[in-house]
Amino acid sequence: MSEASTANDLKTPLLDVERIRQDFPILHQEVNGKPLIYLDNAATSQKPIQVIEALDKYYQQNNANIHRGVHTLSERATADYEQARGKVRNFINASSEKEIIFVRGATEGINLIAQSYGRTNLKAGDEIIISEMEHHSNIVPWQMLCEQTGAILKIIPINDDGELMVEEFEKILSPKTKIVSVVHISNALGTINPVQHIIDRAHEHNAIVIIDGAQATPHTAVDVQALDCDFYVFSGHKLFGPTGIGALYGKTALLEAMPPWQGGGDMIKMVSFEKTMYADLPYKFEAGTPHIAGVIGLGAAIDYVNSVGLDAIAAYEQELLEYATEKALEVKGLRLIGTAEQKASILSFVIDSVHPHDIGTILDHEGIAIRTGHHCAMPVMTHFNVPATARASFAFYNTFTEVDVLIQALEKARKVFS
Amino acid sequence: MFDLQDLYQEVIIDHNRSPRNFGKLDDATQVAEGYNPLCGDKLNLYLKTEDDVITDVSFDGSGCAISVASASLMTDSVKGKTIEQAEQLFQDFHNLIMEEENPGEEQMQSLGKLAALAGVKQYPARVKCATLCWHTLRSAMQGDAAPAMTE
Numbered sequence A: 001m002s003e004a005s006t007a008n009d010l011k012t013p014l015l016d017v018e019r020i021r022q023d024f025p026i027l028h029q030e031v032n033g034k035p036l037i038y039l040d041n042a043a044t045s046q047k048p049i050q051v052i053e054a055l056d057k058y059y060q061q062n063n064a065n066i067h068r069g070v071h072t073l074s075e076r077a078t079a080d081y082e083q084a085r086g087k088v089r090n091f092i093n094a095s096s097e098k099e100i101i102f103v104r105g106a107t108e109g110i111n112l113i114a115q116s117y118g119r120t121n122l123k124a125g126d127e128i129i130i131s132e133m134e135h136h137s138n139i140v141p142w143q144m145l146c147e148q149t150g151a152i153l154k155i156i157p158i159n160d161d162g163e164l165m166v167e168e169f170e171k172i173l174s175p176k177t178k179i180v181s182v183v184h185i186s187n188a189l190g191t192i193n194p195v196q197h198i199i200d201r202a203h204e205h206n207a208i209v210i211i212d213g214a215q216a217t218p219h220t221a222v223d224v225q226a227l228d229c230d231f232y233v234f235s236g237h238k239l240f241g242p243t244g245i246g247a248l249y250g251k252t253a254l255l256e257a258m259p260p261w262q263g264g265g266d267m268i269k270m271v272s273f274e275k276t277m278y279a280d281l282p283y284k285f286e287a288g289t290p291h292i293a294g295v296i297g298l299g300a301a302i303d304y305v306n307s308v309g310l311d312a313i314a315a316y317e318q319e320l321l322e323y324a325t326e327k328a329l330e331v332k333g334l335r336l337i338g339t340a341e342q343k344a345s346i347l348s349f350v351i352d353s354v355h356p357h358d359i360g361t362i363l364d365h366e367g368i369a370i371r372t373g374h375h376c377a378m379p380v381m382t383h384f385n386v387p388a389t390a391r392a393s394f395a396f397y398n399t400f401t402e403v404d405v406l407i408q409a410l411e412k413a414r415k416v417f418s
Numbered sequence B: 001m002f003d004l005q006d007l008y009q010e011v012i013i014d015h016n017r018s019p020r021n022f023g024k025l026d027d028a029t030q031v032a033e034g035y036n037p038l039c040g041d042k043l044n045l046y047l048k049t050e051d052d053v054i055t056d057v058s059f060d061g062s063g064c065a066i067s068v069a070s071a072s073l074m075t076d077s078v079k080g081k082t083i084e085q086a087e088q089l090f091q092d093f094h095n096l097i098m099e100e101e102n103p104g105e106e107q108m109q110s111l112g113k114l115a116a117l118a119g120v121k122q123y124p125a126r127v128k129c130a131t132l133c134w135h136t137l138r139s140a141m142q143g144d145a146a147p148a149m150t151e
């Protein structure tokens, strides 16, 4: 390893990154003749062998449908599935397993809330508050709900550092506010939002609060009871788990009062043509055969993250972010998009003479995977008056050396166009 | 393994840096808008035709090097052509960057400088950057009101 290697640069050796990297088989390959440097973790993260083996084991040894068979395989699959629910519950410190609903991901979680809670409780003239930095998945479901109910969407603006303008939030909060739905950590900017304050203020106005934790769960410990949020959603694939699985947390009282979203098998107690009785929580919201392998894989991912430790992860990633930020600013003509005081390890930027897509292609040539585009947050692009940004997003398996290679590649991109 | 230079050829860098026919055409007879939702590239195309001949053409907007250079090269090469000839050129260009087989000598000749974009073929994610201007040209020629989309 080079001089600027991980251990040398790290002020406090928090993680054994080299050992951690051994757990991620995908990282050990060449792309375009160069060692892969995966910096697109905000889009989706890589999976440790422990997760891959959990999926493997399920399909090789325990595959069966759950909650309905008396045979051994079904019992095993059911036990593993429900055990994973317990892991999710502990992971975000929900008060009960009944409050954990498995969904496809953050997107499906928000849609469920909008269509079940929103359609039941909102009427024309009611207001929903989101922010200017939301992912499209926390914009469009509310626009759809507004169309269906006549409710009105209000937006908390952001400042030029990419921080929520909390004082503006205070201004638009009113007795008409019924729902506040904001992102915990922005995927486009890296901003960590003051969600505790937002939740407290919204509750003073009797509004319910939804937190989109898609980017938060991989980077920071979450305690839904301490936050006192009403709903919290996240996606497994951003948390080193499989795609197609995520979780929705909701307070028991709210979930109990909500009608089911989808109907089908598994979500009923009894069906006749005259009357159907819905199942209890959490099954009321889990119609049909779920993504059993995904749930088990998510449980394994949570075990993995816990074994590394979220506090150590957060501390290490902060050092990586600081280092990358400092180095990036040395690249001539580079402008960071998102300079919030509180940031997670996401570096969004533009370079004067090089369009983000050209950066993306040139970096790919160096084996570096980053994301370029609008990051499903077009209003953020509009705010900063850019068509797109380039985004490097780091996980705990990324190294300081990789940051150095990234910076060299950015210099190369500049040279191509100079 | 493809060489980066195959994509970012000198001609492309040059046309990106100083795009030809860039800006609004005040006496345009047709105007069209192009949009690539995937990357946010936007392009306005201004066209002036007389008796089915493209007497002048220009563009403005924002985009990556491939999309700007492609628009610059395209406007250069369709000027003075009939609408039919421009359509044929689009066909040939499409084949150049989409088809597995390389175009024949005759086609390559008619493509001229457009051939500099051949490298895009190796970058499926970038093909749309190169074709956005052509789709927009087509909707200008056909007088479409809706913006041209690459999706």
Ligand SMILES: Cc1ncc(COP(=O)(O)O)c(C=O)c1O
Residues within 6 Å of the ligand: A042, A043, A104, A105, A106, A107, A108, A135, A137, A138, A183, A185, A186, A187, A212, A214, A215, A235, A237, A376
């Ligand atoms: C902040 C944020 N919210 C929501 C989502 C949607 O997640 P998913 O596509 O897994 O449902 C994402 C994914 O990019 C995200 O970054």
